[in-house]
Amino acid sequence: MAIVASGTTASPTAPAARGVGPLLRSWRERRRISQLELALRADSSARHISFVETGRSRPSEEMVLRLAEHLEVPVRERNALLLAAGYAPRYRQTPLDDPALGPLREGLERLIRGYEPYPALVVDATYDVVSANRGITMLLEGIPERLLAAPLNAMRLTLHPDGLAPRIRNLREWRAHLLAQMERQVALHRSAALCELYDEVAAYPVPRSAPETAEPSGRAPYFALPMRIEHDGRVLSFVSSISTFNTPMDVTVAELAIETFLPADPDTVEYLHSSWAGKSREAWRE
Known part of the structure; x- marks a missing residue:
């Protein structure tokens, strides 16, 4: 049975209208990680994580990707986080038959x-x-x-x-x-x-x-x-x-x-x- 392009793909998450903060907070809560623990993992501070989640601070592209890595965010959803933060998607989506x-x-x-x-x-x-x-x-x-x-x-x-x-x-x-x-x-x-x-x-x-x-x-x-x-x-x-x-x-x-x-x-x-x-x-x- 040869490889073929599948009929369906997972639906991408649309970027949140309020920015990347609520999305990051949602992923952090889903992973049951505190702001302090995430800050320690990402070499940041709990204060900065709090500011990012509430929209008081705009994270850099590098910080978005770093937080996504430590939150084990799937690749598809990392693109959504980048878009919500105002950056271009980092990961391509190439059709399997390409x-x-x-x-x-x-x-x-x-x-x-x-x-x-x-x-x-x-x-x-x-x-x-x-x-x-x-x-x-x-x-x-x-x-x-x-x-x-x-x-x-x-x-x-x-x-x-x-x-x-x-x-x-x-x-x-x-x-x-x-x-x-x-x-x-x-x-x-x-x-x-x-x-x-x-x-x-x-x-x-x-x-x-x-x-x-x-x-x-x-x-x-x-x-x-x-x-x-x-x-x-x-x-x-x-x-x-x-x-x-x-x-x-x-x-x-x-x-x-x-x-x-x-x-x-x-x-x-x-x-x-x-x-x-x-x-x-x-x-x-x-």
């Missing part, structure tokens, strides 16, 4: 293909899938076409009652994990599109037959919460890992995330490799 991002797209494709037969995918800020390998395609076998239409959304596919949800043996646990993950992203990004997606998937019904906890396996405890999913009469177990880019300078790149699924038990490893070997032989004969 030729300038060609090396990035190729690198991501090689990365997730190299992870096969294990599943891996790349998503944007609203969990729309921009690329996926054949390990993911295997798990999606039998999903209704309407759920596979672009833009393909990872959360919708996983939690929809006609998607993967009925196949996930520990659905209640996995669902709680995914919703908590989305709540953290909503708090971080303040994206209206992400809020709408959360409200949608959180309202999906959970089958009454879904167990409260994962079924005991008789093995040693998993080292992380697994997703236990049925495939072709077997139960496969995966734990996921999410990676993002370090110090991105582009909004699009900052909002990309690579999720890989690592087999959580030997049976899953054996099944994936044996299935992959069989498919490879079929492809060679063709």
Whole structure:
């Protein structure tokens, strides 16, 4: 599944009419940091932070970026802070299909293909899938076409009652994990599109037959919460890992995330490799 431009992006925050101060105060309160603590982190003073937040002092461009860094403000929102302070945006937002991002797209494709037969995918800020390998395609076998239409959304596919949800043996646990993950992203990004997606998937019904906890396996405890999913009469177990880019300078790149699924038990490893070997032989004969 090749990388494509996703159908939606997180909505940018409009600069506050009253200036940058209220925005910075909102981010500071959201992070539960006092003015004094922020001042110490940013090599400033609590008095200056107070003056900035109340509009009595206009921060320099460098100070806006420094405060944004210590408040862990997402790259998209840093542009909004700069605009509110009267400065030009610092970070570009390059479309994913732009030729300038060609090396990035190729690198991501090689990365997730190299992870096969294990599943891996790349998503944007609203969990729309921009690329996926054949390990993911295997798990999606039998999903209704309407759920596979672009833009393909990872959360919708996983939690929809006609998607993967009925196949996930520990659905209640996995669902709680995914919703908590989305709540953290909503708090971080303040994206209206992400809020709408959360409200949608959180309202999906959970089958009454879904167990409260994962079924005991008789093995040693998993080292992380697994997703236990049925495939072709077997139960496969995966734990996921999410990676993002370090110090991105582009909004699009900052909002990309690579999720890989690592087999959580030997049976899953054996099944994936044996299935992959069989498919490879079929492809060679063709």
